[in-house]
Amino acid sequence: MSTTQTDDLETLEALEDRARRRPDEFGHNALIACDNLVRIYQSEGIEVQALQGLDLLIEAGEEVAIIGASGSGKSTLLSVLSGLDVPTAGRVRVGPWDLMAMTARQRVAYRRSMVGFVWQQTARNLVPYLDAAQNVELPLALAGVGRRQRAARAVELLDMLGVGYCAARRPSQMSGGEQQRVAIGVALAASPQVLFADEPTGQLDTATSVEVLQSLRAVNRELGVTVVVVTHDPSVSEHVQRTVSIRDGRTSSEVLRRTHTDEHGSESVVAEEYAVLDRAGRVQLPREYREVLELSDRVRLALESSHVAVWPDRPRAQPAVPAVPAVTEEQP
Numbered sequence: 001m002s003t004t005q006t007d008d009l010e011t012l013e014a015l016e017d018r019a020r021r022r023p024d025e026f027g028h029n030a031l032i033a034c035d036n037l038v039r040i041y042q043s044e045g046i047e048v049q050a051l052q053g054l055d056l057l058i059e060a061g062e063e064v065a066i067i068g069a070s071g072s073g074k075s076t077l078l079s080v081l082s083g084l085d086v087p088t089a090g091r092v093r094v095g096p097w098d099l100m101a102m103t104a105r106q107r108v109a110y111r112r113s114m115v116g117f118v119w120q121q122t123a124r125n126l127v128p129y130l131d132a133a134q135n136v137e138l139p140l141a142l143a144g145v146g147r148r149q150r151a152a153r154a155v156e157l158l159d160m161l162g163v164g165y166c167a168a169r170r171p172s173q174m175s176g177g178e179q180q181r182v183a184i185g186v187a188l189a190a191s192p193q194v195l196f197a198d199e200p201t202g203q204l205d206t207a208t209s210v211e212v213l214q215s216l217r218a219v220n221r222e223l224g225v226t227v228v229v230v231t232h233d234p235s236v237s238e239h240v241q242r243t244v245s246i247r248d249g250r251t252s253s254e255v256l257r258r259t260h261t262d263e264h265g266s267e268s269v270v271a272e273e274y275a276v277l278d279r280a281g282r283v284q285l286p287r288e289y290r291e292v293l294e295l296s297d298r299v300r301l302a303l304e305s306s307h308v309a310v311w312p313d314r315p316r317a318q319p320a321v322p323a324v325p326a327v328t329e330e331q332p
């Protein structure tokens with residue numbers, strides 16, 4: 001029966017192969033798909049779990065802010081997505097690029113063509129002895145783009161970002177906000193599909209931050225570039241449609257902002273907060289809810305026609321807050 005055994009083995013391989021190529025894999029429609037991402041750092045014998053099974057899907061054309069306390073894993077996520085760091089486990093895909101399986105050469109190509117980055121430290125983004133236009137042209141020169149085309153691209157990008165007047169200035173002759181807007185131009189020079197920015201306004205005052213965030217929004221709206229901004233500043237969420245919160249290396253909640261038009265035609269922005277339901281069906285209940293109802297360890301769930309109710313694990317639990325008085329008319 002040795003032939004059958006071989007056949008079985010081949011079949012198993014074929015099945016595994018098919019499973020790997022499943023068209024319905026998690027987030028196959030999304031531009032960016034992080035599936036159960038884990039990143040563990042080892043330093044001096046201590047293990048730090050910077051990402052603890054993070055799931056995140058981002059559609060092409062979205063503008064997303066990622067917020068979270070210091071140490072929650074925001075920069076780790078961004079280094080993974082920008083191809084600088086490789087996660088310990090999980091899956092991560094950006095467009096056609098499988099970031100877990102790239103060779104060193106593919107990694108370079110990915111970083112040059114698919115994504116652009118802006119860092120918090122203004123000095124890290126620009127070459128100090130080149131002027132703004134030369135900085136924007138640099139990645140294009142490395143890609144072999146001709147001089148005239150490079151110059152035209154630099155003018156176009158700097159104008160779009162509102163810093164055309166800085167073209168001939170070196171970084172030391174610009175404000176922090178101007179430098180960050182030029183840095184966005186550098187990141188966009190090679191026409192990437194995604195722009196990542198890690199705390200791009202971290203060293204700026206509020207007014208200047210707003211200008212930089214407006215530039216990021218213009219990049220998203222006018223060029224259709226997908227923008228992912230990492231920040232610990234909750235006010236950033238006022239400028240983007242979607243804000244994802246990361247807590248302890250996982251996505252915990254999201255705020256979506258939509259423009260609502262009422263019957264008189266006037267527009268207002270409605271922000272709604274959502275808990276994130278992960279692939280395994282887990283939801284994180286906000287701490288305030290858990291405290292008020294003393295929810296811990298175990299809860300009872302009840303499926304209602306339009307929602308799911310969550311109850312404390314206590315028979316006839318007394319609510320911790322005074323209940324609304326019963327409506328007498330409804331009593332039989």
Ligand SMILES: Nc1ncnc2c1ncn2[C@@H]1O[C@H](COP(=O)(O)OP(=O)(O)OP(=O)(O)O)[C@@H](O)[C@H]1O
Pocket residue numbers: 041042043048049050068069070071072073074075076077232
């Ligand atoms: N190279 C590293 N070696 C060891 N631990 C690291 C390393 N980089 C990050 N960490 C740890 O991983 C965790 C997540 O760090 P990360 O930089 O992603 O946080 P963050 O959300 O960006 O924080 P911040 O808002 O302060 O920038 C932290 O506990 C951090 O100390």
Ligand SMILES: [Mg+2]
Pocket residue numbers: 074075076
């Ligand atoms: Mg960080």
